[in-house]
Amino acid sequence: MNREDTPPPAASSDVFEGNASIGLSGTLGGISVSASASSYIKFTALSGARDTGPPCYLLEIDQAKILLDCGWDDAFDPETIPHLKSIAHQLDAVLLSHPDVTHLGALPYARSKLSLTCPVYATLPVSQLGRLAVSDALSSRTALEPFDLFDTKDVDKAFSGVVLLHYRQNTALGGRNAEGLYITPYPAGHSLGGTVWHIQKDEDRIVYAVDFNHTRENLLPPCAFITPGPSLDALSEPSVLIVGSRNALDGVGDSASAPLSDPQVAFGMAAVGRRVREGAIVETILGTLRSSGSVLIPISHPSRLLELGYLLHTEWERRRHPWPVAALGWTWSEVHAQARSMLEWMGSEVDARFQRDRENPLSISRIKFLKTTLELSKLPAGTPRVILCPSATLDRGPSRDLFLTMCIDPRACVIITERQKEDTAAGRLWKEWAKRVAGEGTRELPGGVSVETEMAVKLHHKIPLTGDELIAHHRAEILRKEAQLAELQLANPLAAPSGDADADSEDDALVADVEEARNPLLVHFDAYLGPAAGRGQAAQFRMFPSAEGRRRWDEYGEVIDPEQYMGKEMHFGNAEAIRGRVAERGKEDSMDVDVPSVPDVESGAPEVPSKYLTEDRVLQVRCTVRYVDLEGLADGRSMRNILPGVRAKKIILVHGLQAATDYMQSFCLSNPSLTNEVVAPRVGETVNVSTARNMYQIKLTDQLVSSLRMARLGDYQLAFVDGVIRFPPEGGDPILDLPPADGLGSSLTAFQQPSIIVGDMKLSKFRDVLAAEGIRSEFAEGGVLVCNGGTVAIRKSASGQITIEGVLGEDYYKVRQLVYAQHSIL
Structure with a gap:
């Protein structure tokens, strides 16, 4: 009897493994060969492994190279992402997960300087809010330090080409290397569009969930891991799960093995509900305001601004508090404006609230949006206020400027809602807070503590040039332009200068306006203009080799530049004059007027020549500090409950401190419900996480293929292979051909092959098969599927092994036959 005709033996307990590696298999001369649908998968941590650095990871699936996030920090130091430079030009796709600098800050730099040309995929909020977050961080950096790695044009260009996807939109990646690869975004919580x-490629499925939130927030939905339905089914039982271990120690403080006096356990304070934490932060704010102190809340990215803004607006609207609340950031007013049109990304509850109340939940009128610290003068003078501002590190941007003035005030309070690195100002404040609350011996939500310490900081200043320094700068600019023009004329003496002469002259006039506004006594001159050229006169170019460019025309006539007809005060260089008039008008009405600051990075106006100074200062910190976790990430206790339900075959731990990563790895290895294949690579380390570890490419001859007896499973056809491997003399892939025609040896080999079962059955979907056959089923404790009141039980282990147990009878054989029907038997 042939192997295919042999019925499976009847037994009261059947155990078999559904092999997820679907394809051709067999024995060739004692060597096991698999030509399967499994892929060769490698993972490399470029940054953000065994630390809380920005996530940036390389995922290789066969020949395809995919970058998972492209994170940086607000320092924009290339030394922190050294590995990205070597692989940027080889990438086939980039996947972005959250709209903050930590997850996508290096994208403009990679596009403009590292030859990154592949498609970038993200949701609409991640792309639009991410662009604003990077622009805001760039503005804060260039306002105080020289910076030339990328500019706002590079930011706009990098994000304008992002391929936008909806949640659950299955998309095929393009390119020869990425053929057969499909990506699908699912809700992560934590951020808008997160x-x-x-x-997925063939039967291999990788889930990347570095930062997610399991709870529903005021505006943001929870992650798909806990939402029953198709999303949860699609994310269950992946071949590889890449997950962050940032909060793995949360809840460890509940254990007697973790002493509360250890400052590290401040990471693991007993987790409390979101409502309790929100109430604690409101209580701290109101207590500080009633004591005539102001409150500073540094925030890392736009989504946390929206959540905190909604929380404070609701509280202020309900209680009618008199104190002002301001959101201070270069781009935050635009963040708010764009988020108002993204309600569909905030979950069904927010949409239902909008349909019921007919009011946009983001109409947070109690929050006043300001661009620069100069606009704080719009708030009532001498009144305590609450200020939300970037960046969360307190090292740059408006948060740094405000911290310098507020840290010396014992009445002021700094509320930290997100943990930062210890080498940042916020990280050092958090450490001081953690030491004090750990010594209190309480496991409740710790309150604010008065911090009295010294903090050494490095301050950067940008100072406009004046006097001799300004004159020397302009002379150097003239020499530089002369050298450039000389090179151009030497290259092509007969060619006219490219570009529009009118536009160039208008730009020069604009620069002159700015310089004159800064220094009225400065004499302006241009080596290429005649001596009669002056203010209010048409420019007369000198004789050869200078030439006047041709004017631009379109179908309506000569192209007109509206700036030519603007008054001098309309230019950004004289924005102070506008501010003066706005301040006077503000006494008459309360209309909000957005006035660009000087310099405004987004305006594109020429900057005033400046110099940069660095100052080492020791701050005398005397303010109150409190930490309340509102970063919108799943805590460690919840992660330890979620991971067993995902049932991943392999787990990669990233984006967590060394202690948190080691603890999470130990937990996974000691938990019988989780796989024992758990890796935690270091930065720069590559790990092989392929489903099949030994894989080879081989060609089959036509004669061999025609002799195979195929069995169908889904879209695949399977068969055993018996043949001989030959290596072509000219090189290339080896060839598998029919064995020598000795007859007996080949037939005996085929007859002796054991039967195997191929397939990967999900118990949740198998319930539908049972229901269609009239068999009742339900899940019992431990994920066991019980049929017809307990007569038959089906178990599935983390490795994919299926066990059928029950009393021999009609129900047992019927259920077993249905299980076999979901597989292919060879």
Whole structure:
């Protein structure tokens, strides 16, 4: 009897493994060969491994190279992402998960300087809010320090080409290397448009969930891991799960093995509900305001601004508090404006609230949006206020400027809602807070503490040039332009200068306006203009080799530049004059007027020549500090409950401190419900996480293929292979051909092959098969599927092994036959 005709033996307990590696298999001369649908998968941590650095990871699936996030920090130091430079030009795709600098800050730099040309995929909020977050961080950096790695044009260009996807939109990646690869974004919580990525090729499925939140917030939905339905089914039982371990120690403080006096356990304070934490932060704010102190809340990215803004607006609207609340950031007013049109990304409850109340939940009129610290003068003078501002590190931007003035005030309070690195100002404040609350011996939500310490900081200043320094700068600029023009004329003496002469002259006039506004006594001159050229006169170019460019025309006539007809005060260089008039008008009415600051990075106006100074200062910190976790991430206790339900075959731990990563790895290895294949690579380390570890490419001859007896499973056809491997003399892939025609040896080999079962059955979907056959089923404790009141039980282990147990009878054989029907038997 042939192997295919042999019925499976009847037994009261059947155990078999559904092999997820579907394809051709067999024995060739004692060597096991698999030509399967499994892929060769490698993972490399470029940054953000065994630390809380920005996430940036390389995922290789066969020949395809995918970058998972492209994170940086607000320092924009290339030394922190050295590995990205070597692989940027080789990438086939980039997947972005959250709209903050930590997850996508290096994208403009990679596009403009590292030859990154592949498609970038993200949801609409991640792309639009991410662009604003990077622009805001760039503005804060260039306002105080020289910076030339990228500019606002590079930011706009990098994000304008992002491929926008909706949640659950299955998309095929393009390119020869990425053929057969599909990506699907799912809700991650934590941020507006935040994404858990599902990546699939054949039977291999990778889930990337570095930062997610399991709870529903005021505006943001929870992650797809806990939402029953198709999303949860799609993310369950992946071949590889890439997950962050940032909060792995949360809840460890509940254990007697973790002494509360250890400052590290401040990471693991007993987790409390979101409502309790929100109430604690409101209580701290109101207590500080009633004591005539102001409150500073540094925030890392736009989504946390929206959540905190909604919380404070609701409280202020309900209680009618008199104190002002301001959101201070270069781009935050635009963040708010764009988020108002993204309600569909905030979950069904927010949409239902909008349909019921007919009011946009983001109409947070109690929050006043300001661009620069100069606009704080719009707030009532001498009144305590609450200020939300970037960046969360307190090292740059408006948060740094305000911290310098507020830290010396014992009445003021700094509320930290997100943990930062210890080498940042916020990280050092958090450490001081953690030491004090750990010594109190309480496991409740710790309150604010008065911090009295000294903090050494490095301050950067940008000072406009004046006097001799300004004159020397202009002379150097003239010499530089002369050298450039000389090179151009030497290259092509007969060619006229490219570009529009009118536009150039208008730009020069604008620069002259700015310089004159800064220094009225400065004499302006241009080596290429005649001596009669002056203010209010048409420019007369000198004789050869200078030439006047041709004017631009379109179908309506000569192209007109509106700035030519603007008054001098309309230019950004004289924005102070506008501010003066706005301040006077503000006494008459309360209309908000957005006035660009000087310099405004987004305006594109020429900057006033400046110099940069660095100052080392020791701050005398005397303010109150409190930490309340509102970063919108799943805590460690919840992660330890969620991971067993995902049932991943392999787990990669990233984006967590060394202690948190080691603890999470130990937990996974000691938990029988989780796989024992758990890796935690270091930065720069590459790990092989392929489903099949030994894989080879081989060609089959036509004669061999025609002799195979195929069995169908889904879209695949399977068969055993018996043949001989030959290596072509000219090189290339080896060839598998029919064995020598000795007859007996080949037939005996085929007859002796054991039967195997191929397939990967999900118990949740198998319930539908049972219901269609009239068999009742339900899940019992431990994920066991019980049929017809307990007569038959089906178990599935983390490795994919299926066990059928029950009393021999009609129900047992019927259920077993249905299980076999979901597989292919070879």
